Amino acid sequence: MNLTRLIYYSQRNPSMSLSMGELLEICKRNNSAMNVTGMLHFNGNYFLQVLEGGRAEVSSIYHRIAADQRHLNIILISCQDVRERIFPTWSMGHHEGMEGETRGIFLRYFPSNTVNPEAVSADSLLDFLQDVSTELV
Numbered sequence: 710m711n712l713t714r715l716i717y718y719s720q721r722n723p724s725m726s727l728s729m730g731e732l733l734e735i736c737k738r739n740n741s742a743m744n745v746t747g748m749l750h751f752n753g754n755y756f757l758q759v760l761e762g763g764r765a766e767v768s769s770i771y772h773r774i775a776a777d778q779r780h781l782n783i784i785l786i787s788c789q790d791v792r793e794r795i796f797p798t799w800s801m802g803h804h805e806g807m808e809g810e811t812r813g814i815f816l817r818y819f820p821s822n823t824v825n826p827e828a829v830s831a832d833s834l835l836d837f838l839q840d841v842s843t844e845l846v
């Protein structure tokens with residue numbers, strides 16, 4: 710079973726209601742059951758998510774996510790086999806907001822202190838998610 714990492718970004722669908730608490734509960738439940746790990750950043754407009762796990766599991770979760778009406782304009786930016794996970798301890802880490810060190814992390818990767826996934830490469834987005842994951846407890 711190959712280990713795969715998938716990264717996409719999307720935008721919130723303003724005509725659908727969204728409870729991040731409920732969404733994260735479902736992510737954690739389903740992802741742990743499938744040994745999928747990763748990180749989800751949400752800035753009020755863009756979602757940026759990385760999923761890691763078995764190829765079939767990541768693919769199945771991604772197809773479910775892609776059909777979800779709570780977001781739009783889903784752009785798949787990377788999906789590749791990897792030797793190891795970057796987020797092995799997060800069934801779905803969640804990052805939102807800009808407290809503490811986060812502003813510095815945003816400015817490291819983006820031209821301004823707002824996350825715009827359109828503005829940077831897939832490698833930078835992955836590095837960004839890795840950096841913000843170190844802020845989570």
Ligand SMILES: Cc1cc2nc3c(=O)[nH]c(=O)nc-3n(C[C@H](O)[C@H](O)[C@H](O)COP(=O)(O)O)c2cc1C
Nearest residue numbers: 735736739740756758770773774775777779780801
């Ligand atoms: C931005 C976003 C990210 C999501 N991430 C995940 C995820 O990592 N894992 C997951 O199972 N569902 C995720 N979902 C929810 C799925 O689209 C879907 O609602 C859910 O998997 C259905 O699970 P259930 O059949 O157990 O209720 C996400 C939805 C959105 C909008």
